[in-house]
Amino acid sequence: MTGDEQAERPDEPALTPAEAEELVGAVPLSGSLREGREVRIGWPEPHEFDKITTLRNDPHTRKWFLDTRPLHLGANRRWLAAGMRRPYESVLAVRWKRNGLFLGSIGWMDWEPHKRSLAIGRLMVDREVVRGILPELPRDYEGVARDASLTLGHFVVETMGVWYISFCYLQANARVRPSVELGELQLEVLEELVEQAPDGRALVRLRTQVPRSWRRGAPL
Secondary structure, three states: OOOOHHOOOOOOOOOOHHHHHHHHHHOOOOEEEEOOOOEEEEEOOOHHHHHHHHHHHOOOHOOOOOOOOOHHHHHHHHHHHHOOOOOOOEEEEEEOOOOOOOEEEEEEEEHHOOOEEEEEEEEEEOOOHHHHHOOOOHOOOHHHHHHHHHHHHHHHHHOOOEEEEEEEEEEEOHHHHHHHHHHOOOOOOEEEEEEEEEEEEOOEEEEOOOOHHHHOOOOO
């Protein structure tokens, strides 16, 4: 069964406009959204706008994006403040929940509430900042990237009612794979494709579905 066939099964119909609007209304457009083990994710505050752009422009970070060109600080500041189509897309701040320290970002794109689908990405971690707090993190801690990804995964599934999640990442960035598996959510892979990006790099496109036991509004 293909991913499209799975997404359109008759026992999983698209939501009505009223049902979709109810999900949209459940997503706050400012403030914190959810806490994980060591992180808190939420809409970025103005003092974090330039931190997000600076981290995105770091050569070590932007080499993992499809578009490796640096972003304009002022233009991205304006986009983060008022250009995002909240809540249909997001760039969220990832903070250490003990003191609000900025650790990176994560977000979603292409949310279609009536189809219960979106894509997760925009994951960045400030390695230097995290290195400074390592002595205070639990010995069995799996890392900020996995913590933030799982935290967002729970939010989109439990609050936004998402059943289908897509990911796109460069195949050479092997460290990102554990972060897209979303731990105990146990996403089921519908489709995994490897294709060539315009610059020749191998690109992985992954389409997954949330198991029925985790789905908001699904009969068991």
